[in-house]
Amino acid sequence: MTFQTFLSLLEPLRAEYPEAEFEVSEPAAPSGFWILSIDLPDGFSVEVEWKRPLGFGIAAGPNLAFGEGVHEVFANAPDAAARVAHLVATRTPTSADVPVSIAQLRKLRGRMQKEVAEALGISKSGLSQIETSAAMGTVQIDTLQKLIESLGGRLKISATFPDGMERRVSVGH
Amino acid sequence: MERSERFQLFLDELMSATAVASIEEAKLLLEQTLVRIENEHSGVPDNPDGWQNDGRMYPPKEDRRRSISNEVVAVYDSRGHRISFGHNGSIRIEIRRGLGKGTIVLDKPGQDGKTLP
Numbered sequence: 001m002t003f004q005t006f007l008s009l010l011e012p013l014r015a016e017y018p019e020a021e022f023e024v025s026e027p028a029a030p031s032g033f034w035i036l037s038i039d040l041p042d043g044f045s046v047e048v049e050w051k052r053p054l055g056f057g058i059a060a061g062p063n064l065a066f067g068e069g070v071h072e073v074f075a076n077a078p079d080a081a082a083r084v085a086h087l088v089a090t091r092t093p094t095s096a097d098v099p100v101s102i103a104q105l106r107k108l109r110g111r112m113q114k115e116v117a118e119a120l121g122i123s124k125s126g127l128s129q130i131e132t133s134a135a136m137g138t139v140q141i142d143t144l145q146k147l148i149e150s151l152g153g154r155l156k157i158s159a160t161f162p163d164g165m166e167r168r169v170s171v172g173h
Numbered sequence: 174m175e176r177s178e179r180f181q182l183f184l185d186e187l188m189s190a191t192a193v194a195s196i197e198e199a200k201l202l203l204e205q206t207l208v209r210i211e212n213e214h215s216g217v218p219d220n221p222d223g224w225q226n227d228g229r230m231y232p233p234k235e236d237r238r239r240s241i242s243n244e245v246v247a248v249y250d251s252r253g254h255r256i257s258f259g260h261n262g263s264i265r266i267e268i269r270r271g272l273g274k275g276t277i278v279l280d281k282p283g284q285d286g287k288t289l290p
Contacts, residue, residue, distance in 0.1 A: 025250050028238040035250055037270050045271035047252065051236060054224055062272050064253025066180055067207065067230030069223060 003034040003050050009081035010036075013088060020088070027051075038084070044091045046084055055110065056080035061093030071095055075110020102134040102147060109151045119150045141171050174214040180230065183210050184266070184279050193262035194284040196247045200258050204232040246289060254278075257289055265289045 007024065014022060017040070025035040031051065038046040046060040049070065057070030058080065071094035074080035087094065106116060117127040130147060133139045141157075148155040157169045174182075187206045193199050207230060212219065217229035233249035233256055242248045247258045253270040261283030268276045282288045 026240040027236065028240050028242050029235070032236040032238060033250075039270055039274065043272040045253070047270065057224060059226070059252060064270055065176055065230070066251060066254050066266075067232065068176075068228075068252045069226040069231070071226055073225060 003036075006048070006050065006056065006077040006081060007036065009077055010084065013081075013085050017088060038088060040088065040091075042091070044088075046087050048080065048084060050080075058083060058087070059094055060087045073109075079107075101131070102139075102144070103131040105148075106131070106151060109153075111151060116147070116150055120146060145171070176215075176228070176230065179210055179214050182214070183207050183230070186210065187264065188279060188281055192282055192284045192286075195262055196258045196260055199262045199264050199283070200232075200247070203256070203258075203264060207232045259283055259287075259289045261285045261287055263287060263289050 010022070014020070019041050021037075021039040023037045023039075025037065027033055033049045033051045035050075036048040038048075043062045044060070045062065045064060046058065047064060049057045054073070056074040056077070056079075058072045058074065059068070059070050072083065074083060086092070106113070113124050113127050113131075117124045120127065122130075127147075130139060130143060134144060134147075141155075145155045155171070157171055159167055159169055183206060187203060190202055190206060193202055208219065211217070211229050211231075215229045217227055219229070220227060221231060221234070223231075231251075233251045237249045237251060239248040239250055245260050249256045249258075250269070253268060255265075255267050255269045257265045257267075259265075262285075263283035264279065264281040265277060265288065266279040268274055268278060280288050
């Protein structure tokens with residue numbers, strides 16, 4: 001799978017929005033980022049950057065802030081292309097602060113339930129139950145922590161207060 | 174400090190810094206200026222190997238260098254912006270996407286007093 005594969009999936013979008021400007025920026029080195037920029041006449045813009053093994057990183061909106069990271073990450077071209085099409089159609093700005101469910105997070109990391117369950121030493125149905133309980137807000141913190149770590153991440157919990165104070169809360173190691 | 178304020182502070186300090194004489198020196202000047210400002214004002218720890226937005230601005234790394242670069246000018250694409258470093262140490266930052274597309278927000282001359290053409 002290459003960036004060209006991703007671009008080919010966007011051909012229907014080009015046809016649907018002939019007024020949009022699609023620009024591809026090529027890296028100087030093969031290991032560098034390929035970047036697709038989509039500009040719409042109303043000022044809305046979508047940027048997609050890709051390199052192995054990171055996947056597809058997306059940011060969208062009328063103002064793209066200097067030096068900031070991507071807002072959303074997708075492991076495969078079809079999911080990234082579908083997301084881009086949705087963003088263009090709805091003119092929805094992306095935000096790294098939008099919360100996602102554990103199941104969505106697992107998919108964003110490109111992981112199947114079966115492999116994550118195996119990494120945790122539980123059954124696939126057991127993982128499904130954890131993901132459901134997380135969505136309902138009844139999952140235990142240490143369970144959540146192990147799940148996030150199995151995805152290669154680190155769980156951070158923070159508390160915010162009306163006076164603007166915000167602090168990370170220490171939980172376990 | 175809000176990101177927009179930090180970005181303006183970065184532009185101001187970069188513009189007023191002593192001019193340099195090569196692409197490498199210009200890139201280093203930009204990196205050091207941005208990292209110092211973000212360390213002092215962003216409240217976010219530096220994570221140069223990160224990819225997702227954490228609220229902090231990061232200088233462009235080599236994987237953002239564009240194929241149109243050559244010995245005379247090195248071009249890097251950052252979020253919504255294009256950063257060009259001239260062989261004479263000049264630096265240009267321009268908005269390349271969305272609202273403000275085409276706007277040059279910084280045009281710093283090199284040590285020879287010349288900006289990028």
